Amino acid sequence: MNKPDLKNLSLDQLTDFTAGLGLPAFRARQIFSWLYRPGIRNFVQMTDIAKELRLRLEERAEFSSFEPAVLERSEDGTIKFGFLLNDGNLVETVLISEEDRHTLCVSSQVGCAMDCAFCLTGSMGFKRNLSPAEMVNQVCAVQEYLHTEGRGVLNNLVFMGMGEPLANLDNLLIALAILTEQRGLDFSDRRITVSTCGLVPKMRELGLNTTVNLAVSLHSVDNEVRSRLMPINRTYGVEVLLAACREFPMPKRKRIMFEYILLAGINDSAADAELLARRLQGIRCKINLLPYNETPALAFKRSSVEQIEKFQQILWRAGYTVLIRNSRGADISAACGQLAGREKTDQP
Numbered sequence: 180m181n182k183p184d185l186k187n188l189s190l191d192q193l194t195d196f197t198a199g200l201g202l203p204a205f206r207a208r209q210i211f212s213w214l215y216r217p218g219i220r221n222f223v224q225m226t227d228i229a230k231e232l233r234l235r236l237e238e239r240a241e242f243s244s245f246e247p248a249v250l251e252r253s254e255d256g257t258i259k260f261g262f263l264l265n266d267g268n269l270v271e272t273v274l275i276s277e278e279d280r281h282t283l284c285v286s287s288q289v290g291c292a293m294d295c296a297f298c299l300t301g302s303m304g305f306k307r308n309l310s311p312a313e314m315v316n317q318v319c320a321v322q323e324y325l326h327t328e329g330r331g332v333l334n335n336l337v338f339m340g341m342g343e344p345l346a347n348l349d350n351l352l353i354a355l356a357i358l359t360e361q362r363g364l365d366f367s368d369r370r371i372t373v374s375t376c377g378l379v380p381k382m383r384e385l386g387l388n389t390t391v392n393l394a395v396s397l398h399s400v401d402n403e404v405r406s407r408l409m410p411i412n413r414t415y416g417v418e419v420l421l422a423a424c425r426e427f428p429m430p431k432r433k434r435i436m437f438e439y440i441l442l443a444g445i446n447d448s449a450a451d452a453e454l455l456a457r458r459l460q461g462i463r464c465k466i467n468l469l470p471y472n473e474t475p476a477l478a479f480k481r482s483s484v485e486q487i488e489k490f491q492q493i494l495w496r497a498g499y500t501v502l503i504r505n506s507r508g509a510d511i512s513a514a515c516g517q518l519a520g521r522e523k524t525d526q527p
């Protein structure tokens with residue numbers, strides 16, 4: 180019999196599971212809080228639980244954890260972790276640190292089915308969804324790393340690694356429930372951002388079920404250009420996507436983050452910026468401009484600094500909050516769009 184991995188369960192689900200073993204709800208809370216502490220690998224370590232019960236739990240359940248198989252450090256301090264999954268796939272997670280603030284870029288799938296023209300993850304194709312435990316374990320492993328190094332704790336989580344998180348929404352929602360549970364990792368919803376290429380029906384479902392921040396990869400508000408860059412636009416075009424953003428259920432204080440990669444000669448003209456400013460009118464948002472990270476495998480070019488700043492100024496003048504995302508970790512292929520999870524060749 181396959182034992183369930185308890186890290187796939189939200190606290191409610193764990194409570195149901197332990198109830199099935201005849202245990203009261205407080206036991207579930209107790210076990211849950213152990214699961215997410217650094218260094219906990221087996222039930223024996225859960226020392227405030229009676230020994231008999233620990234043995235029973237061991238017979239009926241298990242819980243997984245990640246040890247980094249790859250750890251690469253960039254000159255700028257960014258660290259890319261590679262975790263080997265049970266089926267031999269590799270998943271990548273990127274730790275971006277500014278002084279003592281740490282942001283973790285979490286993956287939601289192995290590969291990606293969205294096939295965006297500029298993205299290396301897209302060009303590797305889709306392998307499979309990550310389970311809730313496989314998303315949460317990326318966070319646990321890096322939290323543990325920071326703890327061991329005496330470097331504090333993770334401040335922010337962004338689901339901007341490999342994969343399209345909303346194409347794996349059921350597992351994502353469980354992972355979010357685990358990550359935000361006070362008795363475990365206790366991330367506030369304000370410190371978690373989920374980024375989507377624009378899976379419109381799933382955006383609404385996310386908004387109805389959570390209050391995490393939403394980021395939308397826009398890259399163009401011209402249907403012809405956007406469809407060429409992002410095939411998803413042929414299903415959910417710019418009008419439909421922006422309408423969904425307008426209607427996105429979110430608390431008053433929140434804003435949607437639009438990500439916009441600047442690709443030389445494709446979407447970076449003054450006219451593009453003006454069109455963007457017009458189309459986003461009335462949406463509570465901030466805009467993140469992403470200088471394109473070039474890759475030899477793809478022909479796209481990064482816009483010049485002057486072009487990027489000009490683009491930013493047009494949006495500023497129209498009243499938007501606009502940041503230029505400073506790209507990190509390019510020397511170790513850890514920057515946006517560079518996660519391709521090269522498989523280890525020694526795997527069967």
Ligand code: SAH
Pocket residue numbers: 293295297298299338339340341342343344374375376394395396438440469470471472473515516517
């Ligand atoms: N699938 C989700 C999550 C990926 S987030 C999404 O599309 O939002 C990764 C972000 O990096 C997205 O905004 C993506 O469009 C962007 N990106 C992809 N390739 C890039 C590249 N080469 N340079 C800069 N940004 C890139």
